Amino acid sequence: MLKVLLLGAGTMGSVHARAYKSLGNVELIGIVDRQEAKAGKLSANTSAKVFTSYEEAVAKLNAIDVIDICLPTHLHKEYVMKSIGIARNIICEKPLGLNVTEAGDMIAACEKNNVRLFVGHVVRFFPEYKRIQSLLKKGSIGTPAVVRTTRGGAFPRAWKNWYGDFEKSGGLILDLLIHDFDFLRACFGNVERVYAKKLNREDAVGENIDYALVTIRFHSGVIAHAEGTWAHQGFSYGIEIAGTKGIIDYNSAKNAPLKHRSKGKKMDGAAVEVPESPLASSPYRDELKHFIDCIVNGKDPVVTAYDALHAIEIAMAALTSCETGQPVTLSTGELTRGNEI
Amino acid sequence: MKIGIISFAHGHAYSYANIIRKYKGLELAGVFDEDESRGRAVAAHYHTAFYTKLHHLLAADVDTVIVTSENSKHAQHVMAAAKAKKNILCEKPIATTAEDAKNMIACCEANGVLLQVAFPVRYSTPIKRAREIVQKGGLGKILAVKGTNRGTNPGGWFLNKALSGGGAVMDHTVHVVDLLRWFMDAEVKKVYAEIDHLIADEKIDDCGIVTMDLDNGVFATLDCSWSRNNHYPTWGDVTLEVVGTEGTLGVNAFDQKIDVYSDTEGASWKYWGDDMNEKMILDFVDAIKKGRQPFVTGDDGLKALEVALSAYRSSESGQTVLNS
Numbered sequence: 278m279l280k281v282l283l284l285g286a287g288t289m290g291s292v293h294a295r296a297y298k299s300l301g302n303v304e305l306i307g308i309v310d311r312q313e314a315k316a317g318k319l320s321a322n323t324s325a326k327v328f329t330s331y332e333e334a335v336a337k338l339n340a341i342d343v344i345d346i347c348l349p350t351h352l353h354k355e356y357v358m359k360s361i362g363i364a365r366n367i368i369c370e371k372p373l374g375l376n377v378t379e380a381g382d383m384i385a386a387c388e389k390n391n392v393r394l395f396v397g398h399v400v401r402f403f404p405e406y407k408r409i410q411s412l413l414k415k416g417s418i419g420t421p422a423v424v425r426t427t428r429g430g431a432f433p434r435a436w437k438n439w440y441g442d443f444e445k446s447g448g449l450i451l452d453l454l455i456h457d458f459d460f461l462r463a464c465f466g467n468v469e470r471v472y473a474k475k476l477n478r479e480d481a482v483g484e485n486i487d488y489a490l491v492t493i494r495f496h497s498g499v500i501a502h503a504e505g506t507w508a509h510q511g512f513s514y515g516i517e518i519a520g521t522k523g524i525i526d527y528n529s530a531k532n533a534p535l536k537h538r539s540k541g542k543k544m545d546g547a548a549v550e551v552p553e554s555p556l557a558s559s560p561y562r563d564e565l566k567h568f569i570d571c572i573v574n575g576k577d578p579v580v581t582a583y584d585a586l587h588a589i590e591i592a593m594a595a596l597t598s599c600e601t602g603q604p605v606t607l608s609t610g611e612l613t614r615g616n617e618i
Numbered sequence: 619m620k621i622g623i624i625s626f627a628h629g630h631a632y633s634y635a636n637i638i639r640k641y642k643g644l645e646l647a648g649v650f651d652e653d654e655s656r657g658r659a660v661a662a663h664y665h666t667a668f669y670t671k672l673h674h675l676l677a678a679d680v681d682t683v684i685v686t687s688e689n690s691k692h693a694q695h696v697m698a699a700a701k702a703k704k705n706i707l708c709e710k711p712i713a714t715t716a717e718d719a720k721n722m723i724a725c726c727e728a729n730g731v732l733l734q735v736a737f738p739v740r741y742s743t744p745i746k747r748a749r750e751i752v753q754k755g756g757l758g759k760i761l762a763v764k765g766t767n768r769g770t771n772p773g774g775w776f777l778n779k780a781l782s783g784g785g786a787v788m789d790h791t792v793h794v795v796d797l798l799r800w801f802m803d804a805e806v807k808k809v810y811a812e813i814d815h816l817i818a819d820e821k822i823d824d825c826g827i828v829t830m831d832l833d834n835g836v837f838a839t840l841d842c843s844w845s846r847n848n849h850y851p852t853w854g855d856v857t858l859e860v861v862g863t864e865g866t867l868g869v870n871a872f873d874q875k876i877d878v879y880s881d882t883e884g885a886s887w888k889y890w891g892d893d894m895n896e897k898m899i900l901d902f903v904d905a906i907k908k909g910r911q912p913f914v915t916g917d918d919g920l921k922a923l924e925v926a927l928s929a930y931r932s933s934e935s936g937q938t939v940l941n942s
């Protein structure tokens with residue numbers, strides 16, 4: 278039984294807690310959240326103790342195998358650093374850090390102290406994306422040429438609107454598009470340069486929306502276009518890959534197997550449609566199951582902390598491009614070390 | 619109205635000829651084509667005269683011409699027609715260089731003839747409706763636009779740069795740029811483009827993502843790639859996703875379709891929406907009759923061409939370039 282301490286009982290903390298409850302070889306021993314009630318709710322039907330601070334938790338618990346960090350992004354580095362020396366394994370939600378330096382420091386500190394660091398790039402565990410990867414490997418569409426991705430929905434609502442504070446979340450490009458940056462890198466290799474546009478701060482913050490369009494050129498030649506939105510209604514994501522011999526196209530908005538419409542309670546009686554794509558095991562569960570398996574059996578994860586760092590590198594290049602109005606070429610220095618791992 | 623067609627090099631000539639044939643007041647009065655066997659065949663098919671020399675067609679009883687020759691020949695054909703005092707509908711792109719386009723516009727002005735550039739997408743009913751919503755302020759202040767105008771590699775002279783002026787970027791940038799200008803009454807200020815030859819056997823640009831800054835503060839991207847393969851259910855698309863402070867709008871000019879899965883023809887999308895080419899031809903004829911400005915002018919054609927040329931310059935320099 279691996280003993281897990283969960284930090285953060287918000288949206289992601291809840292998803293992780295649910296997954297742990299369903300895994301046989303894991304015991305959730307503690308849940309930390311400043312908001313005690315939230316942690317309390319998640320601890321139902323578990324033996325997990327509830328804490329309102331990390332310090333309190335590590336003082337009262339012993340033999341923690343895994344610390345799982347589901348805190349807002351600006352706290353990731355602080356809590357990864359604190360967890361070193363307490364647990365031998367750390368799972369951290371994406372994005373690993375707010376910038377390349379933060380992520381690099383976290384990786385270096387973990388390596389130095391023999392701590393394993395896993396990052397929740399969950400898109401790698403979505404079956405539709407896994408299927409796309411295998412179709413590409415099989416050569417179903419020949420050599421990939423032009424790729425288009427889309428992801429987003431409404432502006433995320435969370436604790437103290439921390440997503441709206443771009444100093445804390447990195448904004449849409451770091452928080453949301455990081456998923457596509459990582460997946461595209463997994464499919465098409467290293468990035469040569471990035472060009473990006475996003476809304477002005479006044480427009481984005483003032484209207485509580487955000488929107489970005491990013492063009493990525495890979496060393497392989499592939500040209501990708503990524504749309505990230507917090508300006509639309511209803512979350513959806515999609516990817517289209519056009520190659521020399523065909524096209525792969527997926528969009529969660531078009532391919533929702535289940536649509537539940539309930540009569541609205543509002544005056545206008547408008548129906549709210551909630552699309553679902555139910556799976557026996559959620560991608561989040563698959564991801565955590567895989568990380569636990571890597572810990573127990575000493576295996577390498579399909580997505581490494583270096584992959585997480587490279588995705589941040591792409592996001593940072595996109596943010597720089599937004600500022601300068603020019604393309605940003607990625608340096609292929611020390612940072613590409615991860616590819617050899 | 620007696621209409622002559624100058625060259626059937628561009629496939630759109632056939633749709634225009636079919637539309638002309640449909641209307642009593644319109645007559646396909648003659649065809650000139652450098653490709654004599656093609657010219658003779660279409661003239662026979664449409665029961666009209668074939669001329670082996672352009673000046674013979676222009677000297678014949680024709681008051682209007684449609685220029686559907688290879689892109690780089692538009693300039694010579696349009697200017698010859700203008701000098702013969704014919705009103706002109708010119709296929710897009712207006713020309714392959716800005717200089718040619720400017721000369722064409724000046725020549726038509728000097729000769730007092732009407733010059734319209736064929737941007738039929740402005741006549742698409744869903745697109746017109748989308749513009750209406752945008753212009754009425756239905757989205758608040760417009761902030762960003764994501765456009766696509768993808769297609770199937772057209773082959774033939776389109777792959778010969780001397781005739782086409784370029785591949786996918788030359789072929790497919792102008793429609794969406796024209797829509798951006800028309801939707802927002804704004805001009806493109808800066809252009810960045812990733813362009814490459816990644817799909818076709820022939821060496822020509824067939825993939826492109828163009829990013830534009832407009833002078834109203836909006837940014838926009840366009841995928842102009844010839845990326846639709848043989849088994850794709852349709853030839854391509856024209857789509858816009860518009861993001862504003864008060865909402866978003868997505869429009870797909872060809873989404874009025876029926877999905878067909880045929881054992882003999884494979885899978886295909888059959889379009890049933892309004893015919894934008896027909897609306898364009900009728901409006902062009904109307905402009906001539908009323909002696910009014912055409913809905914799409916030579917200058918609109920030039921402005922759109924300039925963005926395509928800027929995209930190539932950006933790709934060559936690897937930098938964002940000023941659009942001019």
Ligand SMILES: NC(=O)c1ccc[n+]([C@@H]2O[C@H](COP(=O)([O-])OP(=O)(O)OC[C@H]3O[C@@H](n4cnc5c(N)ncnc54)[C@H](O)[C@@H]3O)[C@@H](O)[C@H]2O)c1
Pocket residue numbers: 284285286287288289290309310311312315329330331347348349350352370371372397398399435436439452
């Ligand atoms: N993989 C994915 O698909 C995905 C989806 C959403 C969010 N995320 C990532 O997960 C992380 C968390 O996001 P979220 O949406 O769950 O946020 P959230 O606001 O819903 O939850 C954060 C929680 O942390 C608690 N908290 C804040 N500071 C604390 C502290 N110092 N000690 C203890 N508790 C504290 C808050 O009370 C809140 O309950 C972010 O990094 C985000 O980018 C990943």
